[in-house]
Amino acid sequence: MSSAAGEDSSSSRKGKEKEDAGARREEAVEVAEGEVDLGDLYGAAAGWVEARTSCPHLGTMPPAGAIDLERVPPPDSPCSRCHHPAENWLCLICKDVLCSRFINKHMLCHYQETGHCLALSFSDLSVWCFACDSYLDVQAILELRPVYEVAHLLKFGERPPFRSLEVLDLSTGENRSSSSGA
Numbered sequence: 001m002s003s004a005a006g007e008d009s010s011s012s013r014k015g016k017e018k019e020d021a022g023a024r025r026e027e028a029v030e031v032a033e034g035e036v037d038l039g040d041l042y043g044a045a046a047g048w049v050e051a052r053t054s055c056p057h058l059g060t061m062p063p064a065g066a067i068d069l070e071r072v073p074p075p076d077s078p079c080s081r082c083h084h085p086a087e088n089w090l091c092l093i094c095k096d097v098l099c100s101r102f103i104n105k106h107m108l109c110h111y112q113e114t115g116h117c118l119a120l121s122f123s124d125l126s127v128w129c130f131a132c133d134s135y136l137d138v139q140a141i142l143e144l145r146p147v148y149e150v151a152h153l154l155k156f157g158e159r160p161p162f163r164s165l166e167v168l169d170l171s172t173g174e175n176r177s178s179s180s181g182a
């Protein structure tokens, strides 16, 4: 017994999709000129999300003199408590080097114990205020520039790219107190 089954192979052809060529429109991106925020530019480069341009705790820092700035340790200094080797924070009040909240929280402990709320990150040189619970903009806050410049100099061997104020002169080791040009 044999049964023959006729197979009908039907092939359905899909319609060709229409290609819309030449329909691309170049949209002109409007750039707001005249509103270049250098703080935003450098902030974005440093990975900052938001940085305050003011902080009521800056007065807790010692005056940015040469003697104080000479106490800034190398950026690869270990945590003074647990000796974690890298990416620590520098207390801007007493210049102690302590590890981050992602290691052993010694900088955070230091703030809780001493009230020293201003710290500079040796990993990206950003400045954090524990009391404000925010990053601070070293571009906008002049009080932060001297120690930031020193840290940048120690870390990268050169000064930061922004306009350097004449607040620090490491070659002479003296503060410039002359008021010339005024």
Ligand SMILES: [Zn+2]
Pocket (backbone or CB within 6 Å): 079, 080, 081, 082, 083, 084, 098, 099, 100, 103, 104, 105, 106
């Ligand atoms: Zn530590």
Ligand SMILES: [Zn+2]
Pocket (backbone or CB within 6 Å): 091, 092, 093, 094, 095, 096, 110, 114, 116
């Ligand atoms: Zn401190």
Ligand SMILES: [Zn+2]
Pocket (backbone or CB within 6 Å): 055, 056, 057, 058, 117, 129, 130, 131, 132, 133
């Ligand atoms: Zn603050």
